[in-house]
Amino acid sequence: MQYISSFQYVISLLLMVLMLGIFIPSLTGADELEENITNNTSNVSAEWIVDFTASPFEGYPPLCVKFSVSGPNGEYVWDFGDGTTSNVMNPVHCYKQKGSYWVKLRYYYGTITGEVSKPDCVKVNDPSLYVDYSADPTSGPAPLTTQFTVVGSPTNIIWHFGDGSEDTTELNPRHQFQEPGNYSPSLTYCLAGLCEKISKFHYIEVGPGSAVDFLAERQNGTAPVCTRFVVQGDVETCKWDFGDGTISYDKSPVHCYPDPGLYTVSLTYTIDGAPYTITKKGYLRYVSQLAPDFTMSPVEGIAPLCVRYSIENPTQSWEFHFGDNSTATGAQATHCYGTSGTYFPYLTYCSNNLCDKVESKEPVIVHQPRIILSQGNTPNEYKFSTDATEGLKYIWNFGDGTGAEGAVATHRFEIAGTYKISLVVNGICGCNAINTKELKIKPKEKLDFTATPVSGCAPHCVQFNEISPEIPLSRLWEFGDGDTSTDKNPFHCFQFPGPYTVRLTDTFPNETQEEVKQDFITVHAVPKPSFSMFPPQGDAPLTVKFSDTTIDYTEKRYWNFGDGSSGTGKTVEHRFDEPGEYNVTLTVWGAGDCFGTKSQTVHVLKKEDSPYDFSGLPRRGLAPICTSYKVTGLIQQSELEFGDGQKTTERNPFHCYDTPGIYSPVLHACDSLSGCEEIKKPAYVVAVSPLYLNISLMRGWNLVSVPVSLEPGSDTMEILSDVDTAGHSIFSWNSSSGSWKRASSSDQISPLSAFFIYSPDNHQIPIMMSSEGPQYNLTQILTTGWNLVSFADIMMVSADEAFRSVEEFWSYIIGFDSEKQRYSAPVTNGIDSAVISLDPRQGYWIYMNETAQMVGKQL
Template structure:
């Protein structure tokens, strides 16, 4: 009987400690921000909603959006002397004014307070404020502007400092030229307006581009070469690698190559965290100077192309790559292509002094019609004058064999890159039609050339027939060097600057006007019915995965807007599809550019994602955890699920701990939310998988149970009750220790009996 009383005492102590230490409430059912969750302190946050800001009284609804483990308690201070303990209260403000609202939330892990200064404005003019992210970068740089004004604003007017503006509340803007820009936001409502100006707020620097010259670039060994840095973007450091185990950090070094060979000289330039590299190959000594010709360069499938080696320095062996996986070691091989396409051809030639290589991109056209394109080049000193000479540069692709130019003034040309003199003032549309044996294409550039006009205003658009929601880029073509521009886009909106972007939101035909001014001259031009807006699709898509080992099956999902009715996919490996959401298997290693063209009766739009799909021998990181939510200390078994045979692993568990095991176990000692990453590596490269809590599982509201066996009347076995448990909070350390000691004493005592 005494033994039974002892055991009952032990059991009672254990039950009492468990009831006191373990919260009875269900665990949070909200998604937590970390991949591994070990109890969360609260993060106070809230929203306020009210329809009328200009009447008194005004009823405001407050919505709690706080994060953290539940249950929570709430304490509101509405800024006018009133308070509430409801989670989502409503409050009536009975006087005009601007009020600061405070919410304090509390749970088992701690307390947090959110204060929104001047967030309620009743019958008051707004106070302008804003932030931008980022505030610096390289051109072109897209900046997201966020309105932070207090009070109720009904209109917003942004001036981005580069001659452009916006009336959106939270616009995004692209800076296309380097400079330091001052930004102003003006906000208003029925009671008044205010503005906020941030001087020299946005800093845009030019792109960093590595570039250099070598003089001489070839010659007999030993050869001394003077290198001249021609890089753009104002680099601050230079690192030269001369490919003969010698380097330099001088901006414009001289270097002597002592032995014959082909040297791939690399210049890496740096500015802050930006870096760029460029390579030139120098021929020192008798290494083959590789070159070749192919005839004909435009053929049908199955036709033969004769390749002829024209390399210098007497190569003794040759290695050809015809771009369609076929190769040859003949000096002058013949080859026929079996699939339509544009092919890049490479020849490597070798002699006793070394190997030289020549690659000609897009060299052979097999059954593909050309695509027309061109640019005008005008000397600055003839702009705006009569007569005016213009050089036209053909930029067409697809190896056209003939060119037909119409300069818009009655003159034509069949040259590839013609020069033309305009004799009369006017604005001229230029047309280029290119042909080859497989078809033709025409490019029309409306109002491209402005001649004379007394310094006339002129402009062009990136497209004149567009879909709803498309971005139209306008470009000033005025010939008198204006310094101010005022645009009327014909839909009730206006713009500033020499190159504004504009979006038309409604179907229609719009006139566009530009008024351009300089200190000495102002001129206006209106182009009637210039922009036609139709319900043309806006092509977009995503893939369920973009990297992996071959063969790799990829499912593509159409995300196009404006109601497309047909789809044309080019998967980048020669395969196509007309399904809306196709699946495609990539069977060989490589990087693939994917294009989707979405169409309906009004037109079509294409989007191309360059090197979007990559199949590789490098590993693709992936992992899982056996459990993701629990009490501290919390043991997690991580399992590597990476593909393509990684040979090394580096884990970061998010709590400063790491591991190089393939499948590590880790104990989280403290409460918190942890993001986990795994980097895997093999001889071909490395990859990293980073997991946050976007897909974190919810914690079930139903409690789990721990059974403690009750003592039977005839034996000294410990038994008895069921205690509710949740994973919301760990036991306090002291309670855990005491409970463990009591339990162990009970077990030891039972064994002795």
């Protein structure tokens, strides 16, 4: 195991991120993945540095959510998941319908573009399930009479006031707290088949009582209102001033207010002949049956945005507040918003000394007009356009002393430099919108080309890419092996080893340019291994001598003996303890880390004079699995250990494995002639959990594998034919060529392989486990660099356990989170690989420091 210092660890992670950008797709969306895989781009994903948060992320409609971006000051396009979008960097968006919303943020920063996607980012609960309660007043002197009001439509209501009084089932009770103290009322209710309890700690605060007080039974309401006034305390006489010019001398009068307004009530009373007065300013608040309101349209658009306001049910006085420190007092008003932002308009009004505010049900959202540019027909020529409203006046300034008017303009920059492009859009309702954008004009480029990879093993295929200052009239590629091409970005395969000089010639209207790269491509020969073994067969235990006879290669080799053991010597001896056929493989490496393999079979026979054996069926299946065993031979004493801690002396037992696992039974047998013998059968019975006999797909891209070998006839990509991939291909990775491969229905599915598949919905695909299983341990060659693999198992294990056969050769493992549609944090060999568990149903990227053969379990 290789251990590295903290500094080396940081540097290694940075290198890993750069290497990941070469071929691991960012997976920000289905279309982007398809494009990244098809074009095999080399941009490093910006998803490592851009993110966003939402607050609040759950509530009842209308739910207004503030979205905040952490990232560079670029261009952003929001998809809120409810059919609406926004170009504001940190918008506020209001959700009006219940549901769970998938929010996506598309960003543009220079030449970098990407997307951050968060499924179920915002949850808007069903408003019909919202329940709460309020009380008025919540504090005052004893005795305190409080009106409780339920919000929502609950049933089976029980009120508990916390003061020792009896509970009540009244919907909106009125309750009097007699003694001073802090009370915590609770409301128990049922709704939609569920019963809940709302308790508010010390919600009611009752202070020491005063000698005299009064209250009105209806302090709020819609005029006309009649209310009874009640005196608290012992008084001799009363005089009421109801605040509307009328008085009364009753102790408990009923008074009617025909008009809406804010009323101040005074009580003058006498005790022992002395007069006292209690005045409650603005005590009664009665509103009109037709309260004022206002409309506005449109509520969202691109600046300069003209929004029309109109009042409904006007009162004595009113004033519009547009949310940007501007106001208006007319019955109709048109306001111009010239700057992007989220604005919250409201209306203030007064009637009979009663003043109030009406807030808009939704904000006005204003987007800055975008400057959209595209490449022109000649170098350094650009076409400028905008998404501002049509029919306005548009003024462009290109930053080089020139300008233009119109919604679309084309301009060519003659001198290299950085230019500040500005756009002024004149609004028709009194304001302008302004936006700016920097554009870097590079000097005229010379003809050049790139190739990847520039070296490899024969036959070696290379993707060439032309870098041209402009579109040529004609081009000619000469690859140095006698082949040519006129494609812009040709894909060419070199069949034989050697260095190759590549030449590109482009013809332009005024000149011809040529770029030659001497010995640009290097193709290495692939070694052809050979080895001898003696003896090739024999009775167990059998010791075989293996000798590497390969010529013309670098002295690096790896033996896989097919029984989980390996070696690296030129001549090695290996002992096979159990009968069977073992596929022995020799891998040798040559120049350029090119390798070749050769396999031969060693036949290890069971001793013919061995009088004992046992067998069992079935051996593989869904847990619990019940196996019928049969012990053969003339045995005087025997004991069969089932591998799960249980054992028996029965000759033909029937045993059930209740727990998923891999079991290795052992037979202990003795007789007077042959003595005693122990017969072991490793991994003989495999019991699998139901969870491991399905390929589970989440919505979006999935990186998956199968944990066990599949039944012949059901072990190809054909089992995925029922999956609706929304037109996307299924992809695997060819680590030898460093390129993506589109899977076909006839491709085999192995527990050591992995593939990307897209599904628009959650989906389960049942798999059929092989009834016999593979004859030998599963193997796969992992080349230097990134490999897309999985491992065979029936449970989650640590990264060390999953890739134990290559533990010396790998540095990092990266999984993919299908639920979040992004890659997981890397697992580092020797740092967290012993504690982080991997799932054999998932695929993983593993970075190999050198080529090695991975040996998997015989499952």
